[in-house]
Amino acid sequence: MSSPSDRAALLPYKTDPLTVRIPEACRLTGIGRSKLYELIADGSIEVVKVGAMTLVSFESLKRLIADAREGEES
Numbered sequence: 001m002s003s004p005s006d007r008a009a010l011l012p013y014k015t016d017p018l019t020v021r022i023p024e025a026c027r028l029t030g031i032g033r034s035k036l037y038e039l040i041a042d043g044s045i046e047v048v049k050v051g052a053m054t055l056v057s058f059e060s061l062k063r064l065i066a067d068a069r070e071g072e073e074s
Helices: 004-010 022-029 033-041 058-073
Strands: 019-021 047-050 053-057
Touching (some): 022 033
């Protein structure tokens, strides 16, 4: 019989992605495409261009939602 630590070693390593594409960023946040581009333009969301692809920083999406939550509490 294997121990819990042995089973954990067999599971794939789970981590957040570094970036997501625009449609995935919209899906994850519930923000529409136009609003997402507005937030990118005003610097609220960080992006990286790789060729023609626009990749959205996953951390900046998490920060945007966290900041919005803090704003609701005030």
